[in-house]
Amino acid sequence: MSESAPKLPDDPAVLRAIIASLEAENAKLSATLRAHDLLVQTLRTRIAKLQKQAFGKSSEKIEREIKQLELALEDLQVAM
Template sequence: MSDDADILSDDPAVLKAMIAALQAENARMSATLQAHEQLVQALRLRIAKLQKQAFGKSSEKIEREIAQLELALEDLLVAAAEQHDGP
């Protein structure tokens, strides 16, 4: 981090521009994270609802849908973890 501080400008206008760019990037990342969390929650709710219905006439169809949704949820969580651990 000290290496990063060495390359910072002393110009207040440049520093303000850098801060504004970082704030915009932070807002984009927060929006993406919020959308991801909403999708994960929606998938979990759908899975729970289908699991409650799994004992009816079309339980095989529901079980297949549950399995597909669980895979989609797992893919989302893995992608989020990889993105979080990335550069």
């Protein structure tokens, strides 16, 4: 982090606009993160439910679905 911070303008209106822009960007990123976290939790819940049901005549189908969901979850975690 040897780079110094950029020179900020002295105009309060410009500074307010910069702050507003950063706040909007932060809100967007926070919403994206919340959506990602919700998707991860949903996948984990679905996997846990399927693992409990993995016994019986349709267990092979459930095992395939579990593997697909686990791969999707892994992809999401790698993306973050």
